[in-house]
Amino acid sequence: MPRMALGLAYDGSPWQGWQTQPHRQTVQDTLEAALASFAGGGSLATVCAGRTDTGVHAAMQVVHLDTDLARRPESWVRGVNAFLPPSIAVQWAQAVPDTFHARFSARSRTYVYLLWRGRVRPPLWAGRAGWCFQPLDIAAMRQAARALLGEHDFSSFRSSQCQARHPVRTLHQLDIVERGPFLVFTLRANAFLHHMVRNLIGALLQVGQGREPAAWMAAVLAVRDRRQAAPTFAPDGLYLSAIEYPAEFQLNEADGGPRLLSPFTFT
Secondary structure, three states, X not given: OOEEEEEEEEOOOOOOOOOOOOOOOOHHXXXXXXXXXXXXXXXXXXXXXXXXXXXXXXXXEEEEEEOOOOOOHHHHHHHHHOOOOOXXXXXXXXXXXXXXXXXXXXXXXXXXXXXXXXXXXXXXXXXXXXXEOOOOOHHHHHHHHHOOOEEEEOHHHOOOOOOOOOOEEEEEEEEEEEXXXXXXXXXXXOOOOOOHHHHHHHHHHHHHOOOOOOOHHHHHHHHOOHHHOOOOOOOOOEEEEEEEOOHXXXXXXXXXXXXXXXXXXXX
């Protein structure tokens, strides 16, 4: 059966995460209902590159589905979007071989966390950016971040509800950039554990606020104990930003495929 890949963007604020739930207030449930309406009935199951939690956004999520429905890529985009609410939109569609898998074919995922720094919470960014009113030592945070790069057991930053088979991940990038009142964290890894990004942000803020020294990060990583790390930070400013695939699928912009990075970017 032919396989289609779709690039999806969504505001996670109104939804209870990506994954289907009995109450059906999720991005996956809403997308699959729109796909069924577009296809004229019947169900079309989707598989995503990475499941996002309640309140987490996606500048670029990638899904695949199997269907005999023959439509041009632009028809998929416009047709499915006609049945979606304003907070969710298909960005592109592309036919892919049946060897493509949105999750297992991915080489890396990139998340961006957007943090507002200010004395007063920003109402225009409510639900779309995290907030910290304390002064932050950015140099100390960058020093602490260097201890996280590479392949590690990230058990200290893993949710107790994580269903991953093992806690070892390779963190390729962790950049911290100042953009006016915003602090922008960019994290790229082969894959992420449940709550891993938000737990890392929480730990970095502990260092930035002077509650822990920069060397504390390496110690927490080594102890492999979630109880020794910082609280999980808010989901508001977290965006799934990009997925990288092997060149053979032509899904990366450099390979002539659709643009996977949204115009929404702060780096």
